[in-house]
Amino acid sequence: MNPLLEHRRVLVIAGPTASGKSDVAVRVAELAGGEIISADSRQMYRLATIGTAKPGSDLLGRVRHHFVDSHDLDQPLSAGEFGEEGRRVIEALFFRSLVPVVVGGSGLYLRSLIDGFFTGDSADPGMRDVLLRKLEQEGLATLFGELARVDPGTAGRIDRNNPRRVLRALEVFYSTGEPLSEIQKKRRIVVNFTSAWFGLEWETKELYRRIDERVGRMMEAGLVEEVRGLLSRGYDVGGRGNTLLATVGYAEAASHLRGEYGFEEMVELIKRNTRRYAKRQMTWFRKEKRIEWVPIHAEAESDAIAERIMRKFSAAVGR
Secondary structure, three states: OOHHHOOOEEEEEEOOOOOOHHHHHHHHHHHHOEEEEEOOOOOOEOOOOOOOOOOOHHHHHHOOEEOOOOEOOOOOOOHHHHHHHHHHHHHHHHHOOOEEEEEEOOHHHHHHHHHOOOOOOOOOHHHHHHHHHHHHHHOHHHHHHHHHHHOHHHHOOOOOOOHHHHHHHHHHHHHHOOOHHHHOOOOOOOOOOEEEEEEEEOOHHHHHHHHHHHHHHHHHHOHHHHHHHHHHOOOOOOOOOOOHHHOOOHHHHHHHHOOOOOHHHHHHHHHHHHHHHHHHHHHHHHOOOOEEEEEOOOHHHHHHHHHHHHHHHHHHHHO
């Protein structure tokens, strides 16, 4: 039996977008003798590949990944549903004597999986971006009407003129698939494993440089054509019909294709909005006290970082 499995501990690698989590996680999984569970709110969807920065075929070929290209776009998986499905995968990995290595930048999905519950206190930066754009374009009254439709219980007890409360309640509903009023009635789910969390920490300036470079690679890989293809299939990219495709990258590309702005402006908007998203991710992660941050300064350090994480994980399991 793998000695790392003795205490049924899950290894979690977290960090903002473009922090190199995929490379580190694959090496960690190889060292640990495990498989990867992707806790990313977008990479699970087929056809949405370039804009979600899915791991390349080289990484996917080295270690099995769960929740990458696993669901269709018209079958959205909420954070709560992901948590339930992900815990079944964790149990299957333990049964096969494999270490579950969870990797992702979606804090809400990480917490749903590892803790088995969602209190409504957490935020999903990606969903918040979608709702903020909608607030700006359509106004608070429209959003409150939407809340009254999907969660009348919460709508009936909050101040309809408080945008923060309205946004939070809608954020919870669209992220979890459940009304906040119902979630607050539930008891916490008991999980039968422990976890060790590690985060990849870049200097902000360097992280933003990496984001800009990755956006450039997305353009070269054909993000605009990917969005054009999704539009041709009837997906409501950048609109209210599909919240995934209203997220950073897809929303701007869709607006460009509608003639709202040119190519260069689209690229700069994606870079800016991705940097803002990363900043909100880090704000969320800083509140997660379980994370042990591991400084990283260059892509070439990925293997060394993976080995360092494994030493720390092994020591934690031994305690």
